[in-house]
Amino acid sequence: xxxxxxxxxxxxxxxxxxxxxxxxxxxxxxxxxxxxxxxxxxxxxxxxxxxxxxxxxxxxxxxxxxxxxxxxxxxxxxxxxxxxxxxxxxxxxxxxxxxxxxxxxxxxxxxxxxxxxxxxxxxxxxxxxxxxxxxxxxxxxxxxxxxxxxxxxxxxxxxxxxxxxxxxxxxxxxxxxxxxxxxxxxxxxxxxxxxxxxxxxxxxxxxxxxxxxxxxxxxxxxxxxxxxxxxxxxxxxxxxxxxxxxxxxxxxxxxxxxxxxxxxxxxxxxxxxxxxxxxxxxxxxxxxxxxxxxxxxxxxxxxxxxxxxxxxxxxxxxxxxxxxxxxxxxxxxxxxxxxxxxxxxxxxxxxxxxxxxxxxxxxxxxxxxxxxxxxxxxxxxxxxxxxxxxxxxxxxxxxxxxxxxxxxxxxxxxxxxxxxxxxxxxxxxxxxxxxxxxxxxxxxxxxxxxxxxxxxxxxxxxxxxxxxxxxxxxxxxxxxxxxxxxxxxxxxxxxxxxxxxxxxxxxxxxxxxxxxxxxxxxxxxxxxxxxxxxxxxxxxxx
Amino acid sequence: xxxxxxxxxxxxxxxxxxxxxxxxxxxxxxxxxxxxxxxxxxxxxxxxxxxxxxxxxxxxxxxxxxxxxxxxxxxxxxxxxxxxxxxxxxxxxxxxxxxxxxxxxxxxxxxxxxxxxxxxxxxxxxxxxxxxxxxxxxxxxxxxxxxxxxxxxxxxxxx
Numbered sequence: 001x002x003x004x005x006x007x008x009x010x011x012x013x014x015x016x017x018x019x020x021x022x023x024x025x026x027x028x029x030x031x032x033x034x035x036x037x038x039x040x041x042x043x044x045x046x047x048x049x050x051x052x053x054x055x056x057x058x059x060x061x062x063x064x065x066x067x068x069x070x071x072x073x074x075x076x077x078x079x080x081x082x083x084x085x086x087x088x089x090x091x092x093x094x095x096x097x098x099x100x101x102x103x104x105x106x107x108x109x110x111x112x113x114x115x116x117x118x119x120x121x122x123x124x125x126x127x128x129x130x131x132x133x134x135x136x137x138x139x140x141x142x143x144x145x146x147x148x149x150x151x152x153x154x155x156x157x158x159x160x161x162x163x164x165x166x167x168x169x170x171x172x173x174x175x176x177x178x179x180x181x182x183x184x185x186x187x188x189x190x191x192x193x194x195x196x197x198x199x200x201x202x203x204x205x206x207x208x209x210x211x212x213x214x215x216x217x218x219x220x221x222x223x224x225x226x227x228x229x230x231x232x233x234x235x236x237x238x239x240x241x242x243x244x245x246x247x248x249x250x251x252x253x254x255x256x257x258x259x260x261x262x263x264x265x266x267x268x269x270x271x272x273x274x275x276x277x278x279x280x281x282x283x284x285x286x287x288x289x290x291x292x293x294x295x296x297x298x299x300x301x302x303x304x305x306x307x308x309x310x311x312x313x314x315x316x317x318x319x320x321x322x323x324x325x326x327x328x329x330x331x332x333x334x335x336x337x338x339x340x341x342x343x344x345x346x347x348x349x350x351x352x353x354x355x356x357x358x359x360x361x362x363x364x365x366x367x368x369x370x371x372x373x374x375x376x377x378x379x380x381x382x383x384x385x386x387x388x389x390x391x392x393x394x395x396x397x398x399x400x401x402x403x404x405x406x407x408x409x410x411x412x413x414x415x416x417x418x419x420x421x422x423x424x425x426x427x428x429x430x431x432x433x434x435x436x437x438x439x440x441x442x443x444x445x446x447x448x449x450x451x452x453x454x455x456x457x458x459x460x461x462x463x464x465x466x467x468x469x470x471x472x473x474x475x476x477x478x479x480x481x482x483x484x485x486x487x488x489x490x491x492x493x494x495x496x497x498x499x500x501x502x503x504x505x506x507x508x509x510x511x512x513x514x515x516x517x518x519x520x521x522x523x524x525x526x527x528x529x530x531x532x533x534x535x536x537x538x539x540x541x542x
Numbered sequence: 543x544x545x546x547x548x549x550x551x552x553x554x555x556x557x558x559x560x561x562x563x564x565x566x567x568x569x570x571x572x573x574x575x576x577x578x579x580x581x582x583x584x585x586x587x588x589x590x591x592x593x594x595x596x597x598x599x600x601x602x603x604x605x606x607x608x609x610x611x612x613x614x615x616x617x618x619x620x621x622x623x624x625x626x627x628x629x630x631x632x633x634x635x636x637x638x639x640x641x642x643x644x645x646x647x648x649x650x651x652x653x654x655x656x657x658x659x660x661x662x663x664x665x666x667x668x669x670x671x672x673x674x675x676x677x678x679x680x681x682x683x684x685x686x687x688x689x690x691x692x693x694x695x696x697x698x699x700x701x
Contacts, residue, residue, distance in 0.1 A: 119560055120567045124610040127556075144610065180552065180610050304604035307597065 003131040004029035004162040006169050007095070008037045010138035013171045016066050018042065018057060018424050020050040024070020026097030026110060029162035031068075042424065042453050045445035047074050049417035051081015051152075052443075055090045056421030059404050060379060060429070062217055064145050065421065068095040072110030075156075079118055080411060085152045086121040087408025088238060089215055091145040092152040093138075094122075100160040101129060115156050123151030131164040140176045148183025149302035150215050183301065187318035192326050194314050195273070195297050200332040202271035202295070204339040205231050208254060210283075211238030211407065212276015212300060212320055221324035222275065229334045231273075232343050234262040236283045238407040239276070241397040251343050255283040257389045257539065261346040268342075271295040276320050278302075279309040280408065299323060352393070360534040361507050363390040363462055367434070370460065371396035373517045375430040379404060379422045383415035383435035386468035387460075389539040391434050413442030416459060420446055423455040430521070432458040438467045438487055447500035447526070456526045461493060464533040472538045493530045503527025544573070545599045546623055546695045548616040549588040549606060553579060557611045561588060564609065570594065570602050574627075574670070574692035585613060591670075591693045618697045620670075625695035627673045630655075631664045631680065632687040639683055650676050661686065 001009075007030060011019070018040045023031055034041060044050045047069040054065030065085075069078050075096040085092045098104065099111045115125040124144050126137045141153040199205055213222055219242060226233055226249050234251050235242050237258075243250040252259030254266050266272070266284075272294050279287050279298075287310035298305075298312035299320060306315040316323065352364075367390055371380070377400040382391035388405055395403055404422065406414040419433035440461045450457060462468075471485040497504035505520045505527060507513055520529040551557050558577060565572050573591040580587045592602055599617075606612050635643055643662070647654060652666035666676050670693050677688070 115556070116559070119563050178610070180613050302608070304601065304608055307600060307604075311597070 001166050001169055002029065002033070002162065003134055003157070003164050003166055004033035005036075006131070006134045006166045007138060007157070007162070008033040008039070009169065010135055010171060011039065011066065012037055014064070014138070014142045016064075019066045019068055020044055020053040020057070020421065021068040022047050022050060022070065022074055024074050024097060024110070026071035026099060026159045027068060027074070027095070028097075029159065030095065030097065030157070040424070042449065044417065044449050047077035048081045048413070049443055049446055049449075051078050051085060051092065051094065052411075052414050052417035053421035053424070054092050054094075055081070055085045055088075056381065056404060056418030057425040058090050058092060058421075059214070059418075060402070060422040060425035062214075064091045064093055064142055066093050066095070070097045070110065071099055071114075071159075072112045074110075075114035076112050076117065079114075082118055082152045082154065083121040084406050084409040084411040084414060086123070088211060088406065089150045090152065091150040093141050093145055094152055094154045096154065096156045097162070098127070098156045098158040101158045102160075104158065115154060118154050121152075122154045123149075125154040125156065127156045128158070128161050131161050131166045134166065135169065135171050136176070139172045140178060143176050144181060148181075149300075149305075184303070184317045185319045185322055187299075187316050187323035187326060189326075191314060191316045192323065195316060196327065196330045196332065198271055198295055198297065198314065199229070199231070199273065203336055204268060204270040205273065205336060206265055206269035206271070207231055207233045207273045207275055208236065208266065208277055209233055209239040209242040209275045210236040210277025213239060213242050216276065216301065216320040218276075218321035218324050221321055221328060225324050225327050228328070229332065230336070230340060231334070232265060232340060234265055236277045236280070236407075237392050237405065240392055240395065240403040241401055243397075244399055245395070245397045249340075251347055253392055256285055257282065257392065259350075259393065260352065261343070261350040264346050264350070265343050266290065269294065271297070273297045273299065274312075275299050276301075278305045284309075357534050358509060360509055360537070361513065361531040362510055363387075363531070363533050363537065364394045365510065366513065366531060367391055367394035368396060369514060370432070370434075370517055373514070373521055374401070374432065376400045377428065378402075378430040378432065379419070379426075381405065381415045381419040381422065381431065381433045383433070383439035384410045384412045385436045385439060386464075386472065386537075386539050387434050387436040387439065387462045389469070390462070393539075412439040415439060416443040416446050416450075416457070419457040419459075420450050420455045423457050424453070427455075430458070432460065432521075434460040434462070436468060437461060437463045437465065441487075441491070444496065447496070447502060450526050451501060456524050458521055459526070459528045461528060461530045462533050463493075463530050464535045464537065465489060466535055468533070468537070469539065472540065475538065476540070493528055497528050505529040507531045543596065543599060544591060544593045544620060545602075546618050546620060546625065546693065547588075547590040547592065547602065547606065548618070548695060548697070549590060550580065550613040550615075551586050551588060552611045552613065553584050553586045554611060557586070558588070560609060560611060561590075561606070564605055565592075565602075568601070568605060570598060576692040576694050589692070589694050616697060618695070620695075623695040623697050625669055625693050626667055627670045627690055627693050628665070628667045629673045629676070629688065629690040631666070631677070631685060632661055633664065633680065634660055634684040634686055635662055636660070643680070643683060646676075646679050650679065652676060
């Protein structure tokens, strides 16, 4: 058995069934060994998308996504995928081939110091120098990626180590013993008591739920808790879908791109429980001001997030699911009907109805109509830009729905490969990617992968011939002097669809749009729906 | 505010760059940094002196704790620790200032560890404050080279 065989065996032990990646000389032994195992391999069209696809896969199943690429340019191309996963705490194990051990540092062909380059956006990285370390390192990597605050772990493996004989292979069992890594899982009992007491006495309690709720698999527990005590909930962008959109206790998304009534709830509450949300600048632009005079409870698995952007009244470190399980054991009466009634009033009276020109498709209404037409189980992947903001302000989340987007890093081109990864993970789920004409062109090459491996996804392209969100920014901040935002009429998406052998629909305006959406979503096939948006349409107020 | 971080790390290649990289990436200050093996040769001790507001100083500890090569962190203020810095200074001397230099050394408990015809090397091992003060006292003479270790510190003994 050689090193590469050992890696493949380790991956089987970890329950890996799909790997996204790209080949190259320095990772060839690995692919050769993986080819002998019962693992599906997916050849993407550029390495960055292997990271995004693994991310879509990980978010769908709540397990570690795996990608593997070659050394040098393969590894550097993957960096954006890794950084994107890191910003949203997505568990990945990323394997990169490396030049032979004795060549490291001598600038040979396709050599790049990828562990060095990726240091500030991996949870941890390994450069394997001894073939005997393979089982321990892979075992640790999966453990580190999938526990505590999730995140990507990079394993760089020189080609000669992959080819070296491994004397005896034994996969370690149980939790790895690492003296430097002991994530806090259970919440501190004293802190939990304090929180319950505060919530019991709160007149205007509010929960702000972030992506951490999904990462810890706490959706069910959170819902049970808020229903038990009728505590209102708002979400961040990463938290979209923690409760269904029509849930009586759900009051929208906060932030500068969020719903006005959600932000109002945030301003007016007296006690705020922040759950798996990191007080990012786009969610809470001025934390010290927003939280002034409120009781702030910050719950996160990562102690460093607590107090980073705002000092909480009560910090509570631990896994959200575990903490909510403990919360659920508490019993207290709730006395905040007036607060809930007030929020209902805000929600009903502050609905944003936007009227765009009838010449074009109204993106807000389109998103709602699209969501209404989706299957019971669906994954909505929004890209980055205006399409993302139209999406998260108007997306309708139901019980069987998931919403993915590149929240922290804001990586354009995320939606198509992530949707592909989601479909690879759950073939029976309807997966729709919504992107703009800019982001579509950043990853449209994956149409070939989607077809080759039969991961049918529905792709909406909001077309306005601009990098719309930056145009909008220049409209407001640079007196409408547009620079580097006009992206033109090419390519002809109908011809692209034809070239890649996928379905094509085009809507110029809202006429017969319901019918077209139905046809577009019909059948488990890949199709593109191009919708023409008013080039001057803005997300933010008129 | 100033704070001293005594950071025990796994003695592996690349750890120094990871820790230094963390400070650079999050714009934390490094006022001084000293690294060496501990009594266990698998473990190194990094003594980092940093300064910043309370939130920053707390973040430094939390972010360091997230690094998987960091075993343990102790933080303390200067007065809660015994801290020392070693400094070597090569100066140019002449007949007229030789005596004065030697007197300054004596007063500050610095040693002359090497001597040439026109040059001498002074060693001082003292608190960072006093070594800094010593450099100031030498301001009248020509300093040719200066090297210092950075602060080493351990928390004071338990009473």
